[in-house]
Amino acid sequence: MAYRAIARSVAVCAAATSALGALAALGAGSAAAASGSITWTDGSSQFTRTISDVSPAEGETVTVSTQFARNSIVDEYIYNIKDRHPACMTYVDGSAKMSNGTTDYPYANPEVVADEGNGGGYVRVSFSATNWPVMNRPLAHQSPVFSVQYKVGHDCARGTALTTGMDYGGSLGSGLYPTKGPSITVGKSTSTTSLAPVTDARVGQAATLTATVTGGSAGDPVNFFDGTAQIGSGTLDATGTATAQWTPTVKGAHSLTAKYPDSASATGSQSAAVAVQVADQNATSTVALAPVSDAQVGRASTVTATVSPAAAGGTVELLDGTTSLATIPVDAQGHAAYQWTPATSGAHTLTATFSGRDGVTGSTTTVTVSVADAPSGATASTTTLAAVSGAQVGAATTLTATVSPASAGGTVTFKDGGTVIGTATVGSDGTATLQWTPATAGQRTVSAEYSGAGTVNASSDRTSVVVGGGTGGTGSFAGLGSLSGGK
Numbered sequence: 001m002a003y004r005a006i007a008r009s010v011a012v013c014a015a016a017t018s019a020l021g022a023l024a025a026l027g028a029g030s031a032a033a034a035s036g037s038i039t040w041t042d043g044s045s046q047f048t049r050t051i052s053d054v055s056p057a058e059g060e061t062v063t064v065s066t067q068f069a070r071n072s073i074v075d076e077y078i079y080n081i082k083d084r085h086p087a088c089m090t091y092v093d094g095s096a097k098m099s100n101g102t103t104d105y106p107y108a109n110p111e112v113v114a115d116e117g118n119g120g121g122y123v124r125v126s127f128s129a130t131n132w133p134v135m136n137r138p139l140a141h142q143s144p145v146f147s148v149q150y151k152v153g154h155d156c157a158r159g160t161a162l163t164t165g166m167d168y169g170g171s172l173g174s175g176l177y178p179t180k181g182p183s184i185t186v187g188k189s190t191s192t193t194s195l196a197p198v199t200d201a202r203v204g205q206a207a208t209l210t211a212t213v214t215g216g217s218a219g220d221p222v223n224f225f226d227g228t229a230q231i232g233s234g235t236l237d238a239t240g241t242a243t244a245q246w247t248p249t250v251k252g253a254h255s256l257t258a259k260y261p262d263s264a265s266a267t268g269s270q271s272a273a274v275a276v277q278v279a280d281q282n283a284t285s286t287v288a289l290a291p292v293s294d295a296q297v298g299r300a301s302t303v304t305a306t307v308s309p310a311a312a313g314g315t316v317e318l319l320d321g322t323t324s325l326a327t328i329p330v331d332a333q334g335h336a337a338y339q340w341t342p343a344t345s346g347a348h349t350l351t352a353t354f355s356g357r358d359g360v361t362g363s364t365t366t367v368t369v370s371v372a373d374a375p376s377g378a379t380a381s382t383t384t385l386a387a388v389s390g391a392q393v394g395a396a397t398t399l400t401a402t403v404s405p406a407s408a409g410g411t412v413t414f415k416d417g418g419t420v421i422g423t424a425t426v427g428s429d430g431t432a433t434l435q436w437t438p439a440t441a442g443q444r445t446v447s448a449e450y451s452g453a454g455t456v457n458a459s460s461d462r463t464s465v466v467v468g469g470g471t472g473g474t475g476s477f478a479g480l481g482s483l484s485g486g487k
Helices: 137-142
Strands: 036-042 045-051 061-070 076-086 089-091 097-099 104-106 111-113 120-126 145-152 165-170 173-177 192-195 207-214 221-226 229-235 241-246 252-260 274-278 286-289 301-308 315-320 323-329 335-340 346-354 363-371 382-385 397-404 411-416 419-425 431-436 442-450 459-467 476-483
Touching: 045 165, 045 173, 061 076, 076 089, 076 145, 089 120, 192 252, 207 221, 207 229, 207 252, 221 241, 286 346, 286 363, 301 315, 301 346, 315 335, 323 335, 335 411, 335 419, 382 442, 397 411, 397 442, 411 431, 419 431, 431 442
Parallel strands: 323 419, 382 459
Antiparallel strands: 036 045, 045 061, 061 145, 076 120, 076 165, 089 145, 097 104, 097 145, 111 120, 165 173, 192 207, 207 241, 221 229, 221 252, 229 241, 252 274, 286 301, 301 335, 315 323, 315 346, 346 363, 382 397, 397 431, 411 419, 411 442, 442 459, 459 476
16 A cells, blocks of 8 residues: 555544553652553554553663554554654663564664654664554454563653653554653662771871762762761762761760762662771870981981880981981880981981871971081992892891991991881991891892991992792892992
C-alpha cells in the first residue's frame, strides 16, 4: 500500500486509560517495580503503551513497550517508530526490538538522539513496507509489540512526572503521540554517609574530617558534628567526598558524625559515630645555639643547639645562611651537636630549626658567628671513606674513615645524606669507625667529615652505598673522592 502522510490526532475518548503512570510514587525509589500502562484508540487503531516501572530509582533500567493493534479488517503496515523518552534517561544498547508474540526481532542500529533540545530524546527504527503487519484484533498474535530499554540517569528530576510518548508512520498514515505516556516519576536516591577515622587529634591543631556520600551530587553540603554541636561543613566533590577542618578546643573523648541532609536528588543520611581521643595542646619549644668563639676557616668548631623542654625526639637542621649543613637528631638532654668547618672567613649567619616532636611544637633561632682566616703554616689533610658493601636495612654496618696524617687526632662526623649518623674519634692509626644501621633501602650517599686538629686542616670524603631491603646482599660504589682542606 502507498504511504499516506495523514497525521492522526488522539481520540478524545480513549478505549481504556490506566492512571498508574500519573500516580507514580514520589518517594526514594521503589522496593518493587510498579508498572504503568495506557491504552488508547485512534480511528481503527489501538495502542497499548506499558512501562515496566513508572517510579524507578537512579541507575535502574526500565522497559518501555508499545503494542499496535487493529479493530478493522483493513491491515496496516508499520514503516517507522520513534519512541520518545526523557533526556536524562539513556538508551540501553541492543535493547530495541520488535516482537510478533512468538519471535523477537532485535533492531541492531536504531537512530538514537539523546536530547532534541526540548528535554526529551528518542529512539527511531524503520522497517520495510512488507514487515510488521498490524491486523484486526482476533488475530492478536499478529499485533506487534515494539520495546526498548532505558537507564535512569543521575540528572533526572526527582518527584516530577517526566513525559514519554511515541510517533509512528504506517501505510494508513502517521500517528503523533509525543506525550501520551505513561509518565515516569524518578524517586530520590537513597544516600549513605561514612566518616573516616580521625587520628592524631590535638587541642589547638587542625584535623581534617573526611566524609564519603553515595547517592549525592557534586556541590551538595555535608555537615560535621561533635555530639550535637556542628563543628564544620563541606561540599561533595565529583567523587562524593567532602572535607572540613576541625580544631578541637577540649581534650579527651569526642564522638563525631557526618550528616548529609535531604537534597533534590537523594534522601538524607548520617554516618556512624566515630570515637576520637583528643590529646592535650602541644607544648611550646625553644631552641638556642651556644656561642661559637673559635670558628676558623679549615678547622671544625662544635655548634650545639639546645631544645627546651629537653627530651629525645625530633631533629635540628643547621644552616649557614641558606646552605643546609646537617640535620642532627636531638638526644635525651635536648642537645644536637655538629662539627662545623667554615670554608670562608667573615660573618656567618647560623640558623637552627627544631622540627618538633610528639606533643611539642617546632622552633627556630639564629646567631651570627665571626670566622677567622685559616692559620698560616697549616697542614692539609686527606680523609678516605672505605667502600661499604652488603648494607642491609636493619643490620649494623661498619663505616671506616682514614685520616692522613695519621697522628693528627680530632674527630670524624659521619652523615647519611644531610642527616648526622654520629661522630667518632680519630685513633692513633688515623682511623675512625662507627656502626650504622640503615633504616631505608635504596642508594644513599654517606660522607665522612674530619674536624681537623692542631695545625692540621679539615677534610672530607663521601661514597655511594646501595642499601638492600634486608633479604640479601647488595653492591656498593667506591668513594666519590677525598676533599682535602675542607668540605
